[in-house]
Amino acid sequence: MDATRHPHTRLQEATVRRVWGSIRLGRAGGQTISPNAGICWDPQTRQLYWSSLHGYWAGGSRPLLGATRLNDDGTMTHAGPWRVSARLFKSYWGGVITLPEDFAEKYAGGRRLALGFGGYYSICGSASRGPALGAIARPDPTKPTLDLLEMLVHPAGHPAERDGEYFTSAGGWWADQPTGRARGLWTRHDWCYAGTFVHIPKAHA
Numbered sequence: 306m307d308a309t310r311h312p313h314t315r316l317q318e319a320t321v322r323r324v325w326g327s328i329r330l331g332r333a334g335g336q337t338i339s340p341n342a343g344i345c346w347d348p349q350t351r352q353l354y355w356s357s358l359h360g361y362w363a364g365g366s367r368p369l370l371g372a373t374r375l376n377d378d379g380t381m382t383h384a385g386p387w388r389v390s391a392r393l394f395k396s397y398w399g400g401v402i403t404l405p406e407d408f409a410e411k412y413a414g415g416r417r418l419a420l421g422f423g424g425y426y427s428i429c430g431s432a433s434r435g436p437a438l439g440a441i442a443r444p445d446p447t448k449p450t451l452d453l454l455e456m457l458v459h460p461a462g463h464p465a466e467r468d469g470e471y472f473t474s475a476g477g478w479w480a481d482q483p484t485g486r487a488r489g490l491w492t493r494h495d496w497c498y499a500g501t502f503v504h505i506p507k508a509h510a
Contacts, residue, residue: 323379328355330371330383338368338386343400343499347418350443354418357386358398361427366390369398370420370451372444384446389439389453395426396433396458399497404440405504413440413454420451422497423459429478433458434491435465438500464490 330338340355347354353373368386375381389397397420409417423437438457459465461479469483473492483489 325375325379325381328353328371328373328381328383330373330386338371340371342398343402345401345403345418347403347443349417352384354401356398356401356420358395358426362395363428366394367398368449369394370401370441370444385444387444387449387451389420389441389451391439391453391455391458393431393433393437393458393460395429395431396423396437397421397439397453398426399424400500402500402502404502408502408504409440413456416440416442416452416454418443419456419502420453421457422500423457423465424491424496424498425479425493429493430461434461434463434479435459435495436497436500438502459491467491467495 328340338357340357342356342358344353344355351374353375354370356370358369359367366388368388370387371383371385373381373383399422402419404413404417404419409415419438419440421438423433423435426432436457437459440454440456442452444451467489469486469489471483471489471492473480473482473494479491479493481490481492
């Protein structure tokens with residue numbers, strides 16, 4: 306490829322400085338807890354927070370959050386795992402994000418982290434039929450349960466609305482057909498795989 310005609314070939318390349326290896330923490334029902342959903346770097350504590358989900362979990366509330374400190378010598382220090390006491394706990398195991406400080410102080414009691422993001426998971430009675438977000442304080446390593454403030458959640462009887470530009474051929478759970486092009490409901494195919502929190506202070510809006 307001619308680099309003079311395609312300058313993007315001269316992009317800088319990142320250099321791998323250190324490899325810490327796989328993160329594995331504890332066990333729940335015979336399952337290893339490891340990051341298979343969202344991850345979030347918290348620069349204030351220099352910890353990697355990560356969430357874990359299970360594709361077919363029918364037991365009680367499962368640990369869904371862990372934390373790992375990546376040490377300079379190549380070792381890792383783990384904390385957790387933690388669970389939430391909410392009945393709809395599957396609403397919060399899709400990912401973890403940080404909240405802006407002013408939003409956290411005003412609306413979340415100072416909680417600077419949040420879990421989400423809702424959507425269908427097998428055995429969906431404990432999932433959110435729509436977007437979900439719950440604020441948490443930084444986890445206490447000595448406590449197994451997170452301090453969760455539910456901010457957005459959609460129980461099965463109160464699904465989130467969406468446009469009606471879909472058709473579902475699958476019957477069963479969360480399979481309502483749209484009532485028109487302008488109105489539908491969240492189906493089993495509406496997932497939130499990731500989330501970004503965008504907050505514009507009123508003074509800057």
